[in-house]
Each structure stands twice: as C-alpha cells, then as structure tokens.
Amino acid sequence: MIPVEYYFVLSALLFFVGVFGFFTRRNLIAMLISIELILNAVDINFAAFNRCLFPDQMEGFFFTLFEIGVSAAETAVAIAIIINVYRNLHSTQVNRIEDLKY
Amino acid sequence: MIRLLVFIVLAVIILGSAVLSVTTKRIMRAATFLLFVLFGVAGIYFLLDYTFLGAVQIAVYAGGVTMLYVFAIALTNKNTLSGIYERLHGGRLIAGAAASLVGLAMVVFVFFKEKLMTVASSADEVPMKTIGHTLMGSEKYQYVLPFEFISVFLLACIIGGILISRKE
Numbered sequence: 001m002i003p004v005e006y007y008f009v010l011s012a013l014l015f016f017v018g019v020f021g022f023f024t025r026r027n028l029i030a031m032l033i034s035i036e037l038i039l040n041a042v043d044i045n046f047a048a049f050n051r052c053l054f055p056d057q058m059e060g061f062f063f064t065l066f067e068i069g070v071s072a073a074e075t076a077v078a079i080a081i082i083i084n085v086y087r088n089l090h091s092t093q094v095n096r097i098e099d100l101k102y
Numbered sequence: 103m104i105r106l107l108v109f110i111v112l113a114v115i116i117l118g119s120a121v122l123s124v125t126t127k128r129i130m131r132a133a134t135f136l137l138f139v140l141f142g143v144a145g146i147y148f149l150l151d152y153t154f155l156g157a158v159q160i161a162v163y164a165g166g167v168t169m170l171y172v173f174a175i176a177l178t179n180k181n182t183l184s185g186i187y188e189r190l191h192g193g194r195l196i197a198g199a200a201a202s203l204v205g206l207a208m209v210v211f212v213f214f215k216e217k218l219m220t221v222a223s224s225a226d227e228v229p230m231k232t233i234g235h236t237l238m239g240s241e242k243y244q245y246v247l248p249f250e251f252i253s254v255f256l257l258a259c260i261i262g263g264i265l266i267s268r269k270e
Contacts, residue, residue, distance in 0.1 A: 002109050004218065007146075010113045012209050014120055014139075016202040021124030023198030029129055029174055033136050036167070037120050040143045043159075051150045053219065058236055061228070062245050064155055065237075068162050069252050073259035075167050079174040080267040086178040 007048030015041035028082045028092045032075065039071050108149055116142035129179065133171040140164045151227045 018037030025031050043064045050060025086092050089099065116139055123135035140163045147156035240246045 002106055002149075005213075006109060006113075008213060009210070010116065010146075012206060012213075013117055016206040016209075017117065017120040017124055019205060020198045020202040023201055024194050025124065027129060029171065029178065030124075030132055033132050033171065034124060036136060036163075037123070037139060040139060040163075044143060044146055047147055047150055047152055047155060051152065057243070058228070058233075059243075061152060061155060061233075062236065062248070065158060066245075066248055066252055068158055069256065072162050072167055073256050075170055076263050077259050077266070079170050080263040082174060083177055083267050092178050
C-alpha cells in the first residue's frame with residue numbers, strides 16, 4: 001500500500017503547477033486549462049484521503065464524482081463565454097479585453 | 103512494490119505533462135498535455151481501486167471536456183496549428199514561480215509538521231452495487247439530493263450555454 005503522503009505530495013505539486021499557469025498565462029483558454037489542473041489535484045487528494053485513511057466510507061469518492069460533473073458544466077459555460085468574447089472583441093487575451101459593452 | 107513503481111511512473115507522467123502544459127506556447131499543445139494529465143489522474147484512480155471513478159474520469163474529462171477545449175481553440179484562434187501564439191514575459195514568470203513556490207513550501211510545511219493518522223486499510227474494490235445504492239439512497243451518508251441537484255445544475259448550464267453563445 002502506497003503511503004498517503006506520496007499522493008499528497010503529487011497533488012500539492014500538481015496544484016501549484018496549476019497556480020503557476022494561472023498566474024503566468026494570459027490566454028483565457030490556457031487559464032481555464034490551468035484551472036482544470038488545480039481541480040484534478042484536488043480530486044486526487046479527495047480520492048487518496050478517502051481510500052487511505054477512511055476506507056469504509058465514501059465521502060471523498062462521491063465528492064470527486066460530483067466535482068467531475070460540476071467541472072464539466074463549468075467548462076461548457078466558460079467556453080461559451082469565451083467564444084462570445086472572441087466574437088465581440090476578436091481576442092482571447094485578457095490584456096486586450098478592456099471594453100465592457102461598447 | 104509493483105504498485106509503488108506504477109505510482110512513480112504515473113506521477114512522472116502527470117507532473118511532466120502538467121509542466122509542459124503550462125509552459126508551452128501553443129494552446130493546442132497545452133490542451134493535448136492536459137489530456138495526458140487527465141489520463142494519468144485516471145490511472146491514479148485505478149491504482150486506488152476506484153475503478154468507477156477512473157472510468158468516469160476518462161469518459162467525462164478525457165472524452166468530453168478535452169473535446170470542448172479543442173473545439174474552443176479551433177473556434178477562437180485563426181492560426182491554431184501554426185506559429186507561436188503566446189509570449190511569456192520574464193517578470194510575470196518570476197512572480198508566478200515565486201508565488202507557487204511559496205505556496206507549495208507553506209502547504210508541505212503544514213502537512214509534515216503534524217503526524218498523520220494511519221489506518222491499515224483493506225484495499226479491495228468498491229462493488230458497483232454499493233456505489234449505486236449510495237448514489238441513489240436517501241438515508242444518512244447517501245447522495246440522492248446532490249445527484250438531483252447536479253442534474254438540475256447541468257440543465258441550467260445547458261440552457262445558459264445556449265443562451266450565451268447563440269447568435270442574435
């Protein structure tokens with residue numbers, strides 16, 4: 001059995017790689033990809049803590065399951081917004097999105 | 103021991119793909135590396151004997167969400183498959199790296215300061231019947247209410263997505 005610390009270190013590293021990407025990228029889709037990395041790190045943590053520390057219960061399992069659903073919905077809405085922004089402002093760089101409506 | 107070996111291989115795949123995904127300049131490559139990360143995380147779930155979760159991860163994340171990304175990239179970039187698209191600035195790079203490293207150091211310090219409780223767990227697979235009953239039951243520690251909530255939430259997201267992205 002792999003110790004839970006290994007999963008924790010993997011998940012912490014993945015989380016902060018995502019944070020780094022979120023800080024450095026300026027493309028909306030790239031920032032969204034970084035958010036997916038962060039969410040996956042949190043998922044690993046939930047599943048690993050559930051399995052290694054409380055194997056008789058299923059809270060972490062179902063939280064991960066619901067998080068996958070919520071993340072899919074979030075991605076769909078965010079991409080709809082990004083496509084709409086691109087259609088109106090002809091750019092997906094956050095530096096160039098300065099106008100509100102006009 | 104073989105589990106540890108598989109874990110190390112998966113961790114290397116996940117972290118390498120994640121780093122490449124946030125540092126590559128082309129957005130399409132970032133989406134492809136994200137796909138590798140998602141497959142690696144699915145492998146972690148299989149390693150934890152959460153087979154259903156791994157299957158959901160592959161079906162929803164790797165199958166659905168990555169497709170959405172590829173379509174969005176193709177719709178928002180005119181020169182997706184050719185040429186450098188995004189420049190990374192030095193100052194922002196340093197600031198982001200500093201913030202990430204400080205956060206990582208803080209989290210690891212807090213985690214290893216305390217002794218973690220350990221349970222000698224029996225690692226056997228969760229049967230599908232248990233998952234179904236837990237997902238659909240309405241008693242304590244059962245999850246029919248979040249399930250229904252998430253179905254309504256997905257419906258709201260479908261309607262919202264159509265409403266936002268349709269042409270006038």
